[in-house]
Amino acid sequence: MELKFLVPGLDEITSEKIVAILQNRLSQEQEASLILKHAHWNVTGPDFIAVHEMLDPQIDIVRNQADETAERIATLGGSAEGRPDDIMRNRTWKGLDLTGRHSTIDYLKALCNFYDSFIADDRKAIKELDELDVISSNIIQDHVQDLEKFQWFMRSHLI
Numbered sequence: 001m002e003l004k005f006l007v008p009g010l011d012e013i014t015s016e017k018i019v020a021i022l023q024n025r026l027s028q029e030q031e032a033s034l035i036l037k038h039a040h041w042n043v044t045g046p047d048f049i050a051v052h053e054m055l056d057p058q059i060d061i062v063r064n065q066a067d068e069t070a071e072r073i074a075t076l077g078g079s080a081e082g083r084p085d086d087i088m089r090n091r092t093w094k095g096l097d098l099t100g101r102h103s104t105i106d107y108l109k110a111l112c113n114f115y116d117s118f119i120a121d122d123r124k125a126i127k128e129l130d131e132l133d134v135i136s137s138n139i140i141q142d143h144v145q146d147l148e149k150f151q152w153f154m155r156s157h158l159i
């Protein structure tokens with residue numbers, strides 16, 4: 001990717017590596033916001049309202065994470081790729097395969113599986129970013145903290 005400018009103190013090769021890592025995280029954050037809404041609309045069962053309403057604040061958080069990641073890419077001189085096509089092209093994780101109306105338990109299990117890779121991939125990105133740019137690493141560190149907390153919320157319904 002061609003960078004329009006460089007942040008002082010970062011060279012072009014390093015900046016390109018950072019942007020590539022952040023772009024991968026941006027796409028997964030965008031997909032997470034979509035599948036959480038999909039679950040919000042399709043959960044069923046006696047605890048419908050609890051799970052339905054639990055999902056919306058996390059959707060707002062994950063959308064905001066995508067915004068922060070995209071704006072960090074722009075700050076580094078890159079272009080944030082945010083179209084559905086970009087999500088699919090950048091995908092290095094397994095998507096949510098549950099569709100239709102299903103119990104809250106089924107959806108929470110499926111979302112938990114997605115979050116396993118979401119969290120692990122964020123942690124891998126943090127390790128790589130630590131060597132390249134601690135500021136970008138700090139942004140993803142803040143993000144994964146919220147994801148781990150939300151996975152605890154989901155697991156608390158399942159155990």
Ligand SMILES: [Fe+2]
Pocket residue numbers: 040
């Ligand atoms: Fe809604």
